[in-house]
Amino acid sequence: MSILRVFGLLIALLFAQSAQGSDDSVLTVMTFNLRYGTADDGYNSWPNRDHLVMRVFRERDAQIIGVQEALAFQLNEITAEFPHYAVIGVGRDDGKNKGEYAAILYDTRRFAVDTSGTFWLSDTPEVVASTSWGNSITRICTWARLIDRDSGVALYVYNAHYDHRSQGSREKSSQLILDRIASRAHDDPVVLMGDFNAGESNPAITALLKNPELTHTYRSVHPDETTVGTFNGFDGTSDGEMIDHIFVSPGLKTIAADIDRTNDNARYPSDHFPVWASFKLR
Template identity: 35%
Template structure:
C-alpha cells in the first residue's frame, strides 16, 4: 500500500512539474487625477496627492494611464511612487507645458522598449496642435513594455476633448489607425478619459470594428459604481457619467472590472474615480 501511495505521489509531482504555468495576471488602471487647480480648495492637489499614491499602491496597479497631470503633479507622483517609472510630455509644447497623459509602469515587472507621443489633430506630429473643433490640445502617449518573462504589450493612454464632437470622433479614428500601425502584433491596452458615455457614438466607434473591447462588457466579474465622474461629489448620483475606460484586444482575458471609490481616508482622490481592470494573458508568452 505504501508503494502504491508513493507511486501515486510521484506521478502527481511529475504531472505538476510538467503542467504549464498559468498565464500571469496584469492590473491595469486608468485615472484622471484632476489638474492642480488653486480654486479647488480642500480638494486641491496638495491635499490629495498622498491619497492618490496610496490608492495606486493599495490596488497594486502594474501599469496605469493618468490624465490631466501638470508637471508639478507628475514630479510629486514620481517621488511618491518610487517603484514606478513613467513616460509622457506636456500637451502644449511636447516638453513640460500643459497637461500630461503619462503612462506609469512598475519597474520590478516591466522594462520600457519604446514609447512616443502624437497629438489628436490633423497634424499629429506637431507638438501643441489642436484638432478639428477641439477646445484644447489633446494627445496620446504610447509605450511598448516587456515583462520579466519576455511578454510584450502595447499600452496607449489618451484624453479626448470635452467640447469638440468632431475632435472626439476623428481622435478615435486616429487612435485606432495608430494602434494598428504601432502595436506590432502585441496585445493592446487603451486607457483614457473619453469624455463620452458607453452608449455614445464615440465609444461605439472604438468598439464597432471589433478590434477592441470595453473591459466592463467583457469582464467575468464587475463591481463598483456605474459612473466614474462625480465632480468631487457635486453631481447628483443619478446624473453621474461613466467616461473613463480601459479597452483591450483579444490578447487578454478580462478577469475583473471595478470602478474604485473616488474617496479614501475621508477625502476625495479626484473629481474622477479610478477604474481598475484585472487582465490575464491568453497565451503564456506573447
C-alpha cells in the same frame, strides 16, 4: 448599493488580489484622471487630496497606470512616493514638460520600454500642441510598447484624453487612435485607456467597440451594471455615464475590473473615479 453588489465587488477584488499573488501572468492596469494640481479647488485642492491619490496607488498596486491632467510636479510627487514607477509622456503644450500630461506610469520591476511616443489628437498629430476638429484645448495620446521582463511578452499601451466639448474631435480622435493601433509595428496585444469624455453609447466609444481589436474590460465583468458614473465632481456622484474606460485586445482575458470609489469621509482623490482592470497577459 445592494448587498449583492457589495458581495460581488468583494469577490472580484479578492479574486484579483489572489490571482496576482499566485500568478505573475496577471496584470492590473488603471486609468486615473488626477485633476490638474494648480486648479483653484479650495477644499479639494491638490495639497488636501494628494495623500488620497497616493492611497489609491498604494492599495491598487497596478503595474501600468494611465493618468490624465497630470502636471509635472504631480508626477514628480508620485514617483518620489513610489520610485518603482517610471513615467512615459510629455506636457501637451510644448512636447516637453509644460501643460498637462496623459502619462503612462509603469512598474520598472515588471516591464522594460521598447519604444514610446506621444501624438496630438489633430490633423497633424506629430506637430506639438496642434489642435483641430473644433477643440480649443490641446489633446494628446501617449503610447508605449512595454516588454515583460520575465516572459518577454510585449504589449502596446495607449493613454488618451479626449476633448470635453467637441463631439467631432472625440470621434476623429477615436479614428486616429484606431489607425495608429492598426499600423503598430508588431502584432502585440493592445491596452487603450483614458478619459474619453464620452459615455458608452457615444459614437466615439461605439467606434472603438466595433473594432475587433478591442473589448471593454468593465463590461466583460459587469455587463448589466447601471451605477457606472466615473466623473464625480468631488462629491461622490456615481449616477452619470462612464467616461473613463479601459479597452484591451480580446486575447487578454479580463478576470476582474471595477470603479475605485476610495474616499476619506467624503473627500475624494479626484473629480474622477479611477477605473482598473486585471487580466491575463500570457
